[in-house]
Amino acid sequence: MDNYFAKEIDWLLGRSEPPATCLEIWKWWEQRRLFYNVLVLCCISLSFCAYNFVRLGLYNEEFWYEPLTFMFLFTVGTLIWNLAYTAGMLVDLIFFRLIKKWFGQKLYQSGLAFSLSVLFLPTILLFGFKFCPKAHAEDFNRVFNLMAKSKYSAALNVLQKDHLNLNGEGEYLEGYCLMRLHQMSEAKPHFLKSIQLGYAPYSQWTPTREFLDRIDRFEQIRPVRQPNACIEIYAANSNWTNPILKELPRFAERAKYIFGNVPKITFYILAKRKDFSTLYRDMFQNSAEERWWNNGTGVSNVVVFSERDKDGKWSLFPGTARAYGDVLHEYGHALCDTIYGDNYLDHVPEWLNEGMADAIARPYYGELFIDADNLLRRYAQKNKPPEYEVLCHGLYRSPDVGYAFGRLMVEQLLAGDVRRIAAIVSNSRVAQDFEAGIKSATGKSGKDAYNAVVKKYWPSAQRWQMKSSVQSPCFFFNPKFLENY
Numbered sequence: 001m002d003n004y005f006a007k008e009i010d011w012l013l014g015r016s017e018p019p020a021t022c023l024e025i026w027k028w029w030e031q032r033r034l035f036y037n038v039l040v041l042c043c044i045s046l047s048f049c050a051y052n053f054v055r056l057g058l059y060n061e062e063f064w065y066e067p068l069t070f071m072f073l074f075t076v077g078t079l080i081w082n083l084a085y086t087a088g089m090l091v092d093l094i095f096f097r098l099i100k101k102w103f104g105q106k107l108y109q110s111g112l113a114f115s116l117s118v119l120f121l122p123t124i125l126l127f128g129f130k131f132c133p134k135a136h137a138e139d140f141n142r143v144f145n146l147m148a149k150s151k152y153s154a155a156l157n158v159l160q161k162d163h164l165n166l167n168g169e170g171e172y173l174e175g176y177c178l179m180r181l182h183q184m185s186e187a188k189p190h191f192l193k194s195i196q197l198g199y200a201p202y203s204q205w206t207p208t209r210e211f212l213d214r215i216d217r218f219e220q221i222r223p224v225r226q227p228n229a230c231i232e233i234y235a236a237n238s239n240w241t242n243p244i245l246k247e248l249p250r251f252a253e254r255a256k257y258i259f260g261n262v263p264k265i266t267f268y269i270l271a272k273r274k275d276f277s278t279l280y281r282d283m284f285q286n287s288a289e290e291r292w293w294n295n296g297t298g299v300s301n302v303v304v305f306s307e308r309d310k311d312g313k314w315s316l317f318p319g320t321a322r323a324y325g326d327v328l329h330e331y332g333h334a335l336c337d338t339i340y341g342d343n344y345l346d347h348v349p350e351w352l353n354e355g356m357a358d359a360i361a362r363p364y365y366g367e368l369f370i371d372a373d374n375l376l377r378r379y380a381q382k383n384k385p386p387e388y389e390v391l392c393h394g395l396y397r398s399p400d401v402g403y404a405f406g407r408l409m410v411e412q413l414l415a416g417d418v419r420r421i422a423a424i425v426s427n428s429r430v431a432q433d434f435e436a437g438i439k440s441a442t443g444k445s446g447k448d449a450y451n452a453v454v455k456k457y458w459p460s461a462q463r464w465q466m467k468s469s470v471q472s473p474c475f476f477f478n479p480k481f482l483e484n485y
């Protein structure tokens with residue numbers, strides 16, 4: 001039996017009696033063409049799966065275009081390989097006629113090896129990429145960005161308690177933790193001390209000088225501090241900021257009404273767009289221009305706002321309800337993020353994040369809620385509803401519809417009591433899971449809220465459900481499908 005298989009394999013790999021005539025050579029090649037094709041197609045499938053698994057592990061991203069690549073390889077690719085196979089046979093025949101020597105076996109075997117290595121090349125390169133130093137640095141950066149706020153706070157405590165901060169490296173680390181907590185001015189004396197103590201950080205760490213430059217820029221553009229109770233605010237006196245400064249006590253009242261105890265949030269309102277971009281980059285280490293509509297943001301501990309949009313116009317029209325609402329919206333984000341703590345933005349479904357911020361800003365957003373209603377009515381006439389998953393992780397792809405959905409879904413969950421936001425955030429924090437937090441705080445699930453909105457605007461929803469249940473034609477290669485197993 002073993003012997004039989006060994007013989008078969010030898011035959012398939014071209015280890016057989018050499019053919020004696022041109023006709024026999026032609027037959028020799030054609031007998032193996034089917035095997036060659038089967039092997040290539042198996043390897044395409046295998047390489048495709050391996051490639052996507054590695055990619056999923058590396059970037060955790062969708063790859064909708066990959067099945068198309070796969071189809072392409074299966075059709076056009078197969079044609080090309082068969083042409084190459086035929087070329088191999090022709091070369092063999094030509095040499096046989098010219099010098100009466102048979103190279104078929106070598107040609108066939110090296111062709112086989114070459115085809116297979118080409119097919120596995122993308123996967124091998126991707127594996128290599130994962131372990132090459134540059135990719136390593138990128139991964140490291142990603143981990144850095146994910147590193148939890150609570151760890152920096154805990155690290156600060158340890159440094160101070162054990163007096164580790166008295167040495168140069170400790171001073172540097174203390175400064176570093178404060179930078180990550182967006183407390184840039186507080187970080188400065190620690191970096192200065194660390195230089196004074198003669199400490200130079202490891203080459204792969206950010207140089208102390210670079211941090212100090214970032215802090216210097218920040219301090220130069222930071223406006224004057226305006227005294228206030230639970231909101232600390234840095235803003236220049238201007239026609240744009242003064243109305244907002246007057247409104248701040250109401251923001252604070254709203255925050256206390258919803259959350260009870262509120263953490264201190266620091267506002268930076270910048271008059272010049274250039275300063276906003278600089279501060280944004282120095283504080284968050286990414287660009288404010290990544291999202292074109294970004295004129296302000298609210299994250300852990302801070303709200304940053306620009307008076308001007310990227311074209312130099314007013315980012316919000318000063319003294320209007322909409323302007324107050326937008327600042328309060330960002331303050332809402334900052335409160336949720338700070339209260340939830342670690343990895344808020346990674347955990348929170350996007351519709352909930354935006355919907356809660358809108359609900360917090362609701363006293364100024366009456367018009368916006370009417371707009372949402374109109375927009376969805378119009379949208380529903382020509383489109384099917386966005387899928388729930390898209391609202392969770394792809395809302396910013398079509399922000400208008402996404403925000404409108406989030407606003408109305410959160411309205412469903414709150415059922416008239418905005419203080420439920422505090423319960424949603426704190427329950428989710430305990431469970432480290434927003435779906436569980438929503439359920440325990442409101443008795444409803446996110447999906448319930450979604451279905452209620454869909455039912456309202458798409459009353460004859462069956463038509464759409466039929467359409468949206470059409471799966472990717474190649475279901476096995478749908479990553480969502482794989483995730484369930």
Ligand SMILES: [Zn+2]
Nearest residue numbers: 329333354357
């Ligand atoms: Zn927002």
